[in-house]
Amino acid sequence: xxxxxxxxxxxxxxxxxxxxxxxxxxxxxxxxxxxxxxxxxxxxxxxxxxxxxxxxxxxxxxxxxxxxxxxxxxxxxxxxxxxxxxxxxxxxxxxxxxxxxxxxxxxxxxxxxxxxxxxxxxxxxxxxxxxxxxxxxxxxxxxxxxxxxxxxxxxxxxxxxxxxxxxxxxxxxxxxxxxxxxxxxxxxxxxxxxxxxxxxxxxxxxxxxxxxxxxxxxxxxxxxx
Amino acid sequence: xxxxxxxxxxxxxxxxxxxxxxxxxxxxxxxxxxxxxxxxxxxxxxxxxxxxxxxxxxxxxxxxxxxxxxxxxxxxxxxxxxxxxxxxxxxxxxxxxxxxxxxxxxxxxxxxxxxxxxxxxxxxxxxxxxxxxxxxxxxxxxxxxxxxxxxxxxxxxxxxxxxxxxxxxxxxxxxxxxxxxxxxxxxxxxxxxxxxx
Numbered sequence: 001x002x003x004x005x006x007x008x009x010x011x012x013x014x015x016x017x018x019x020x021x022x023x024x025x026x027x028x029x030x031x032x033x034x035x036x037x038x039x040x041x042x043x044x045x046x047x048x049x050x051x052x053x054x055x056x057x058x059x060x061x062x063x064x065x066x067x068x069x070x071x072x073x074x075x076x077x078x079x080x081x082x083x084x085x086x087x088x089x090x091x092x093x094x095x096x097x098x099x100x101x102x103x104x105x106x107x108x109x110x111x112x113x114x115x116x117x118x119x120x121x122x123x124x125x126x127x128x129x130x131x132x133x134x135x136x137x138x139x140x141x142x143x144x145x146x147x148x149x150x151x152x153x154x155x156x157x158x159x160x161x162x163x164x165x166x167x168x169x170x171x172x173x174x175x176x177x178x179x180x181x182x183x184x185x186x187x188x189x190x191x192x193x194x195x196x197x198x199x200x201x202x203x204x205x206x207x208x209x210x211x212x213x214x215x216x217x218x219x220x221x222x223x224x225x
Numbered sequence: 226x227x228x229x230x231x232x233x234x235x236x237x238x239x240x241x242x243x244x245x246x247x248x249x250x251x252x253x254x255x256x257x258x259x260x261x262x263x264x265x266x267x268x269x270x271x272x273x274x275x276x277x278x279x280x281x282x283x284x285x286x287x288x289x290x291x292x293x294x295x296x297x298x299x300x301x302x303x304x305x306x307x308x309x310x311x312x313x314x315x316x317x318x319x320x321x322x323x324x325x326x327x328x329x330x331x332x333x334x335x336x337x338x339x340x341x342x343x344x345x346x347x348x349x350x351x352x353x354x355x356x357x358x359x360x361x362x363x364x365x366x367x368x369x370x371x372x373x374x375x376x377x378x379x380x381x382x383x384x385x386x387x388x389x390x391x392x393x394x395x396x397x398x399x400x401x402x403x404x405x406x407x408x409x410x411x412x413x414x415x416x417x418x419x420x421x422x
Contacts, residue, residue, distance in 0.1 A: 011395040015373060017380060043399075045416050046406045050374050052419040053355050056273050058263040058280060 001029045003036055010040055014047060232257075237297040244292065251291070254300070255284050261376065262308050268371045269312045271356045279315065283308045299385070305376070306386045309368060316364060344418075351418040358408040366401035373398055 009026050012018040018026065030037040106112075115122040135143065236257065242250035259280055266279035286307050294303050359367060372378045372386070384391045409415070 007399065008392075008395070011398050012380070015380075042406055043402045046402045046409065047374065048416045049351075049355065049409060049414070049419060050359075050370070050405070052352060053268065053359065053375070054352055055264045055375075056267055056276070058259055058277060059273075 001025060003033065006030065006033070006036055007039075010043060013040070014044060233298050233301065236300040240291060240294065240297045240300055251288060254287075258301075258304060259284070262304065265305070265308055265371060265376060266312060268356075268359065268375055269367070270315070271360055275315065279308060279311050282311050286311070302382055302386050305372070305378070306388075309386060312368075313364065347418050351414050354412055354414055358405055358412070361408060362401050362404055366397045366404065369394055369397040370401045370405070 006026060006029050009018060009022060013023060013026055030040065110125045111127060113122070113124045115124075236254065239250045239254045239257075243254070262283050263276050263280045266283075267273065267276035269279075270276060283304060287304055290307075294300065359370065362370065368387070369383060372383045373380070378386070380391050380394050383394045387394065
């Protein structure tokens with residue numbers, strides 16, 4: 001063994017992964033090489049110091065997979081499990097239920113009728129025979145005629161009512177229009193009358209002013225003469 | 226059969242149960258492994274947030290990829306590989322910015338300001354510097370130190386996780402411990418500091 005070979009074994013020696021014979025051989029070699037032994041001791045001290053390094057634990061459960069308790073697959077499995085019958089009574093009950101379901105299905109498809117009368121038990125399939133009930137042809141014709149007459153009478157009455165309503169509305173409209181025209185005419189006449197009065201007053205004022213001015217001019221001319 | 230083998234068998238059984246449709250089996254795997262993965266990531270980044278994120282991502286990835294695990298007896302190595310790859314991805318993503326944002330180093334003390342007589346203060350400061358020294362290691366050495374020193378994995382297991390030869394793993398660990406020794410010496414940290422209780 002030389003120094004390089006010894007150094008190659010340092011790590012396994014430090015972490016106790018060396019075979020027993022190699023360990024003995026290395027220790028013997030180190031006893032003969034104090035410098036190398038000191039080097040190994042220093043590395044061991046580093047390990048000792050590193051062991052003090054603090055560490056923090058995670059705050060809590062970091063990742064969790066939700067159990068699929070409500071999945072369709074689980075629901076189906078539970079359903080199938082629940083269908084598996086455990087006792088003979090349950091099996092017999094299930095068979096009876098299935099027979100009843102089958103009977104009802106067939107009865108529904110074949111439209112089966114069952115009757116219990118005084119004369120006995122009747123079983124039939126298909127549509128039940130219907131009994132003719134209602135009016136005769138004459139009665140039906142009379143009824144139709146009656147309905148037609150009633151309808152014609154109702155329509156005539158409605159038309160008459162509507163015409164009367166329209167006539168009333170038309171008359172009201174004419175009256176309103178006449179009132180409006182009268183009001184408008186009265187208003188226009190008042191406006192014309194007021195306008196004429198104002199014109200008259202204006203004309204009179206101007207006539208007076210003109211007279212006054214002419215008088216002043218005449219007086220001025222007389223003085224100058 | 227040692228406890229490691231028993232744990233492996235239990236993990237393998239849970240993996241098989243999960244593959245058989247038992248969702249709760251994965252929850253059990255999470256409960257068994259989340260502390261280890263969280264500790265691994267915490268030592269990697271010295272950040273609780275990063276550790277929690279890496280742990281979360283690790284199990285999400287494991288959940289989706291568990292069908293691809295060839296040997297169910299190697300679930301441990303497999304999940305460490307996922308976590309390590311995610312740590313590497315995070316380092317690449319965050320880049321150099323990551324190197325200055327470790328919460329363990331926010332209160333990094335100045336060793337010169339501490340009174341030598343105060344053993345408790347020195348010890349606390351030394352604990353912070355311990356993590357700082359670990360973070361200063363090159364990533365390939367750091368991961369080997371963490372896996373060997375704290376996760377207790379064998380050289381064979383580490384080699385398998387990192388997909389490297391065993392001798393490479395041993396060599397990285399040797400250089401990692403040697404580098405740590407130099408760092409501790411330069412910061413005047415020795416093992417007596419940690420003896421103070």
